[in-house]
Amino acid sequence: MVTKEEFGHFIAEVESFRDMAMEEIGNLKTEIEKIKEDLDEVIKQTKVDINKKIG
Secondary structure, three states: OOOHHHHHHHHHHHHHHHHHHHHHHHHHHHHHHHHHHHHHHHHHHHHHHHHHHHO
């Protein structure tokens, strides 16, 4: 049988893990957005370089 204290401790650990996971997901989202911006810039630059060589 689990005591109220043990259950409370378990819930606190679950909430702590949830908070940490949500923070990391936010960090990953920010990092993905930065990578997307970098890739968009590379694509634009590549198009400019190709157009210079063709034109």
